[in-house]
Amino acid sequence: MDATIVEVNTRILDIPTIRPHKMSVATMHCQSIVLVRIKTSDGIEGIGEATTIGGLNYGGESPESIKTNIDSYFAPLIIGQSATKLAALRKLINKTIKDNRFAKCAIETALYDAYAKRLGVPLNALFGGVVANEIGVAWTLASGDTQKDIAEAEQMLETRRHNIFKLKIGMRSPKDDIKHIAAIRKAVGDDVSIRVDINQGWSETQTVQNLRALADVGVELVEQPIHEKNLAGMQRLTALGIVPIMADESLKGPEDGFTLASQHCANVFAIKIEQAGGLQHARDLIGIAQAADIALYGGTMLEGSIATIAAAHLFSTLNNLEWGTELFGPLLLKDEILATPLDYSDFTLKIPTGPGLGISLDDDKVSFYTRK
């Protein structure tokens, strides 16, 4: 039952967002998805995806660099190799190609999809099988306008799509941000979970000055308030114990996870399959968090349906996803490229049960959104 890799195909799809998505690092009007399709000698196709946030606004890889690097370096390296020896392929790729975690994630996802399809099992079976058939999903309020955010939150609650909200702050003054959060808290009531993501937008001093005010307006979790490299600052903010601190941009794989855990730099880890460099490295990072009693949150790089459901498969195998997930990426896009859209209902995302990722592409939509 061995099969070899015969083709690696990449393309970029540009899909508009339903509204501008405003963060302290970037405002997004469109998401660019690098779609990777890997064909194997037994006629199976695996799919993977990479996205970034705002081109190069968030990190060192862009959709264009991901596509070029896969075409020029990954494809020639893996074509002709066994598609069934995933660990050996990971070893070969990591030995030959430094960094490029997002590209590695897209390739690894396609390989896992093909492998699980070949075995006739859902992808989560390769990580031990599901603990939860559905996982909670937060929505990010980031229209840039308080009243629009309130209307959006109310609609999400009414339609039972989301009851956890992450607010993007750090663009306005901290004082105006607190007013913004307080207005949303007043509108949605006390039973709804509100978290904030500052995307490194504050200094350590600003954060020290404002953590108490965030706690007072009912913020339950503060994500990456300060620069990703200021780990001593993250450690000091965590030690204050005012609101749990979540590491996001500081976490780029298991080695960072070990440093942050051993130095007590966060209460919660945002686990992102792309930032970790793929599903297996994300699982390694999760193990470090679990051993250190750091709580888990399933993060997103605002991916489309493919990477979103890949991450969901992995997160569905965890027995302690304490802070839920933010796997809402496909819902931020104006259109869907799957033949059957993912099932978001009753505040959760349902885990597909078919082989591999358990999804299939709508080829017409893929052609329509492909960058010419």
Ligand code: MUC
């Ligand atoms: C981030 O920094 O967490 C995740 C959700 C969202 O709205 O932005 C991303 C990036």
Ligand code: MG
């Ligand atoms: Mg974040």
